[in-house]
Amino acid sequence: MLAQLTLHRLFEEQAARTPHAQAVTDGRQTLTYRQLDERAARLASALLRHDPAPGTRIGLYLRRGADVVAAVLAVMKAGCAYVPLDPAYPDDRVRYMARDASLDLVVTDQDAAAVLPDATVITVEDAVRSQPPLEGGRVTVTPDMPAYVIYTSGSSGDPKGVEVSHRNVTALLAACDRVFALRGDDVWTLFHSPCFDFSVWEMWGALAHGAKLVVVPAEVARSPEATLDLVVSERVTVLNQVPSVFRYLSRSAVARAEDTADRPATALRYVIFGGEPVDVDAVRAWRRLHGTRTEFFNMYGITETTVFATCRRLPESEIDPRPTTAPDAPAPTGAAADPELNIGRPLDGFEVVLLDEWGGPTPPGRTGELCLAGDQLAIGYLNRPELTDERYPLLDVAGTGEARRYYRSGDLAVARPDGSWEYAGRADDQVKINGYRIETGEIEAALRTTDGVQDLVVLPVTSRIGERMLAACYTPGPGVDQEELGARLAARAAAALPGYMVPRRFVPVPELPLSPSGKTDKRALAAHVS
Template sequence: MTDVTHTETVTETDTDTETGAGPAAAEIPPHGSLLHLLFDEQAARSPHQIAVRDARGSLTYAQLAQRSDWLAAHLAERLPRPGELVGLHLDRGTDVVVAMLAVLKSGHTYVPLDPGYPAERLLFTAGDARLGLIVSDQPVPADLARLPLLRLDDLVQPAAPVPAPRPAVDDGAPAYVIYTSGSTGRPKGVQVPHRNVAALVRACARRYELRKDDVWTLFHSYSFDFSVWEIWGALLSGGTLVVVPHRTAASPQATLDLLSNEGVTVFNVVPSVFRHLVRAARRTGTTPTALRYVIFGGESVDIRDVRAWRAVARRDTRFVNTYGITEATVFVTYRLFTDQELDRAPDAPEGSAFALDIGEPLDGWELRVVGEDGAPVRPGETGEILVAGSGVALGYLHRPELTAQRFPLLAHPGGAPRRHYRSGDLARLLPDGTFCYAGRADDQVKINGFRIELGEVEARLRSAPGVRELVAVRTVSRIGEPMLTAFYTTPDTAPPADGGHGDREQAERLTAHARQVLPAHMVPGRFVRLGELPVNPSGKTDRKALSAWPGQAAPPPPADSPAAGPAPVRTPEGL
């Protein structure tokens, strides 16, 4: 779509011009759940407001509506029968949002194919999804080229508006299919309907004070479900979405500069990425002055990073912890950190437990934690998280057996049986009724006859003095016996001089701490200090590489070590 010139357009005023009141609250239509129709209502309400912008320019809500209408007409010609799956193979930019809207307006479902992902992963996704068409702005991998292809950079948009098709679409139809990896090792396509996303935005709007003048970022890959909230949260609330280039997202300092220059007010981020931003902010003093919300997802929060940020940046920024899963439409719970909690001394009672508190379910979402017998856990016990309600996805694409297994119809207290999602995540119930995240059920290992939940070990040890990050994995000792090893980093990011073994005194202190907070069989037999934890291509800690570490040599270099190239900001593919 090279003929369309991006233009900078002045946004509407951020105040109520009739009353002289403060910034206008976001207006999300209370009825209807088709995402493209909800967007069109916002476009009609605020046609001149900037909807989305990238490094090249911007589109108002009216311009975005017109471009997506025109592309939707093209898609309807190529795929006249609604319900097809359309792959989006596009560089980060405004056209990603245009194409998503167009796919939905033509009655189809979009499937992200981020060009930054490995070609093998893209080929698997395209084949497994049985795509009817791929929309791209660049050459595609050879095997993808065998599928029907629509190149945006070959199209010329006419000057006059083109009416969008209006196929009959039910809000229970999937809006998108996002592929996520799991314990099986085979990616699974999660089908999420329109109504789930609309329910997510409405539920979050009741928790957050969203405004029409809010500026959001599309910081993550659109193949990662965090982006669903970033895109539709911004557009359905009438805000402005800033698409962050990949190179910018990979640089902590460049990200801080963008947050400042763009006046970003709502920022969604993975805690390990936020840690890099904190380090850059403390080093250079660059802090965004407009930021109202930092919303965490995907990993456990290290509250020390939040406190360090507040020490150098504005203190009225609100920090929110979430627990979420792709199969439950991004977020399940909400947990706002209070000033009292953030100002608490690091060594105060429950000083770290509240950072693991997964919070309370969003309106319409239901969360239960049950033991192996299916009964609710009692205080002190750990169980599996089950999710029911508005966010539960339709299931896995073309995987009926796995869908039946992971999305069972279960008895529900006080009512008829309901469909649940068995998350495989664990939570521990504290005596005060708080649920704290306790890791993955498939991270459970067996050593010396004891079943050990790695998430619980990690949660207890991350609060140890002098520890920044910590991961516990099952390794093999020098004599071939299974053992538990904790790999950790410290606030001093310089790589250890001894190749990763850490000094003996520090290991002894950590062992003593572990014995105070863990049963004897859960105390790691070895503590290994690293400059950085290694990450896999998805941006998550590479547990496989760590578990293969033999003890005689250091594990593979982390992704941001000199041997691996420039330091990237890690953006995982799924919550």
């Protein structure tokens, strides 16, 4: 039973069943399940030479490649939890995460002394060449021990770490097995950075089923054309995408077909969306080119609830609506008001409730805050017990006298008559851009200290071509050149923030408009910027 296994033990059992099957490839090396297991076991031996205590957090400062997967497995085999540190992040952010997670050991494939001067660094190749494989059973790991810590944007101005257990991930896998018919001959992509929780599903969805995992290089992931080539050449069958990224992939496929009449066949069985509302037009365009073999799913989830919490298969009636003789006819009973915002129903094992601002159940048809309970709820926020207690309260929703642990998501939703949920925005200033949940307060805190800034607000806006992006609206101080200040703000953002949090536009305004309540009127600002 999955709930009784740790993640690395789940992998080891799969490696014993299919030792010669391809496990992971990155364009430079391809490893079978046995080779990947041995590589991870040698790296685990190197980690244990430093005698880390059970549950110790170990940093992964690695370029995208097969060694990311080997290092994840090695850390778990050593009884520890991995903390991904993206080399593409600004150095100051990496150092903050390393300090906050108390990282004394870091696995890397490059010189990290300048970025992580206080950590003991283990190089993958050196460890694999010099160490024997770790003997099975040497380290005791239980399913409730931490498996990883992923950092998310924080409203206080600093990122916060979310600690997730092995059991949380195996509960995700068990729930998704009831939705998807996953097979050993599938080919998955590891498209996302290990700092993004989508990567957890990509990695373990493949390895838990004996499938092949194709690590997508960063330069390929940035190019829709190159991604399309990879999907075709590798015969990818399971593709996980943020809708806005898939939109560009679909457009690239259409443009190629129009320019060259090239319609390469794809092997895709599933496209699994997460992080944003679905772009149905992009799905339709893809299907017109590639046929109806592929199934499309919309998943809603949060790092704090282990990747996915709800699921919805996009029905053909929405993707390819049939023309009717009565265009004004009412929608079928139970149909979602907006299919792009319908996040479906809870995965097995989840209880989802909507609560009002006073903590009581929300009546059907009314907007409330999504609160979730189940085995996928993460351990909590690293080193932040007060925040953990606030966001993971014990609630007696049914009034039975028995409280249960919930996660207060901050996401708003409406219950539909068919039992599904429709996403209705946020109850705070958190936004989603390209699938990343971003606290605009963290960006504002980083930029407001720039010399010459009198006031500044960051908000999401929609471009003329329908792209969601961040804009920073600022008021210069007296005598400050607004264009020069805009350039300084852009430079500071690039130096202090990861790429997905850097505003695309910096817009000077004489003053920030206020609402009748005295707060910044972000709606008026967004209208000004768009």
